[in-house]
Amino acid sequence: MVGQKHLAGATAVAAMFSLNGALLGMWASRIPAFKDSLGLSHAGLGLVLLFLAGGAILSFPVAGRISDRHGAAPVARWLALANAACLIGLALCPNLATLALMLFLFGASHGAMDVAMNAWAAESDRASGKTLMPVFHAIWSVGAGLGAMSGVTAVALSTSPLLQYLVAGTAVTIFSMWCAHIPWQSRTGQSQSAAMFPLPKGPLLLVGLLCFCSTLGEGAMADWSAVFLSDVTGAGEGLAASGYAAFSATMILVRLSGAFLIRVIGPVAATRISGGFALTGVVLTVSFATPSATLIGLAFLGLGYGLVVPMAFSRAANDTSLPQAQAIAQVATLSYGGMLIGPPVIGFMAAAFGLRTAFGVLALLALLTLLLATVLRPPPQ
Template sequence: MTETRSDYLRQTFRLRSPWRAVSSMFMLNGALFGIWASRIPAVSEFHGLSPGGLGLLLLLMAAGAILSFPLAGRAADRIGAAHVTRRVALAYVLGLVLLALAPTLPLLAAALFVFGAAHGSMDVAMNAWASEVEARAARPMMSSFHAMFSLGAGLGALSGYGAASIGADITLHFLVVGSVSALLTLYMAQIPWVANPAPMGGAAKPSLLPRGPLLAVGFVAFCGAVGEGAMADWSAIFLVLTTGATEADAALGFAVFSVAMVAMRLVGDLVVTRIGAVAAGRLAGASASLGALIAVGWGSYGAAMAGFALMGIGYALVMPLAFSRAASDPDLPAGAAIASVATFGYGGILIGPPMIGITAELISLPAAFLILAALAVFIVMFSHVLRRS
């Protein structure tokens, strides 16, 4: 009996390996974001928001995340990325619930700021933890971690489809699905992990923005990230307003986009090995641009879903390619280079949704989506900067 229990405990510890621990945090981060994204139409309808009003509220969410970046980075350096990731994950779940509980626009704005700050903090901390795990394993892992984020986002969006289909209250949906997701993933993340101490000199003066050749790499990451952020917050509303889809059917849009991203990220390393980083970047930009044009040009639900899938395939490769190029930069250490490019990238994710909302208010939502097609063309044009040094 003692031997059986000992074997079971050893198997449990192996189940909670460093890769699975970090992957679970990426999955939780994506799931909470997908849950929110899938129910944006319902929240917008409840508060009577116009596209411009929703865009301004999403700008508050972006502000919360941007302000949290340096704080989370400093905390990860001083306390440990694993510790910060697990603690901020709880705050992220709380932020999701606050979004559903907010009865007025001012409270919704405050909740969005908190939600954005928690999302941004967890994003920084979990990527720092991922880089530690990757360094100790001495083999590439970052693409697989980002695939888990996309998988989590897709599952979160699917939960929105299910909840909307049965007419579930937003508060019940966010509370139940968010809490269950957190319990399962945080269990996997409970592993002993001691980070290597960060050099205090490097931590005191982080490189917030890319410089020199990395500026072009950051621009490529920005173009891709704007599309990712816009799809998360506007894909469902796009389907409702341009194709007449129901709320439940509209929730599937981001799910299709996320599943396409997961599939491409799982084979992304093989694609880059076969055709090279530059060709992969051009393929990514072309796929994303074509997808946006199809979604806008045909105006039907099926065409829009096909376009979303092509956009997911394209955007899936952009950030991993940009991070890989940054890590090989000859002038900066890998960590500093990746952090500077990530600032551009995640800034794009946050800027994209309010930019689409403001453009939709001034012109139209389909015209706003054409911005995504244009930015994807820039990815094709600048893909030569993705060649590893």
């Protein structure tokens, strides 16, 4: 009976991760359509994506407080519905101003849900006595890949983003909410007095910085991989939309095997290997800039970015200085801040120096990942 309860809990958490990833993948796969319909330049797209980043970053500490006070599980479920509604709202925006506002709301609901579901995942790990965080993040990548593939299918069928979001987005939301609607007693009342928007300190600051290096690149892949394939390599819209799917597929692979890998070699060595894969991916993508080389490079980048975030969030959840959701939220301020700041940064750099040069900056972040790997050693108990 206990085993069945833990399985149901893990399934519910997995449903939240897959939904969160799918909604982002649906948005990311159709960015070229939004860019073309509104006539945005690289800099213009980068600017509007700042609103998505801002919404997410502002939501992190609030989500941590609410999750610790009211329970991660119910908060994650309510935020899932809000995030799905905001995705549909994006496709209804008639101009740049309304798109910016809706991106802010989409980013806020997405980021807040991310904090709550990771706190729920940490509760599931403790309840089952297993390390499933990399698997949950693998399932996030499965969702992101499927969301991106729904964009590929929609492009092939000449379907608008609105119809795609209504059909695919609603279907995956209903199924995920059904899977996640189980009795689960999250810890509540843990919220403590703290600054409204605290940055991590001490070891958690370095953990957050390590995540920043990885997730800035991950965010760049989400919002610029299709544009890079289209504008730099000359790939058609269908092939360009598949770039993020290739990236997500290798993230799935490394995250599904991540629990075994971490158990065998430890988080520090796993992080160093991740940095090497990321560096290889950047070199392949930037040096050759052909559709085939770029797709291979994106695959290597997926291998490089796959394990850093789940390892870092596990490290934060086990920190002894803060309630778990607030610790996760503090690391998320830098980590997912990197994911959401990355796209506008790439946009501004692309406008100034070209998209290939902008992508080359990711090589420096991969090198920094190698240097910061030791911060993921488990904290002293």
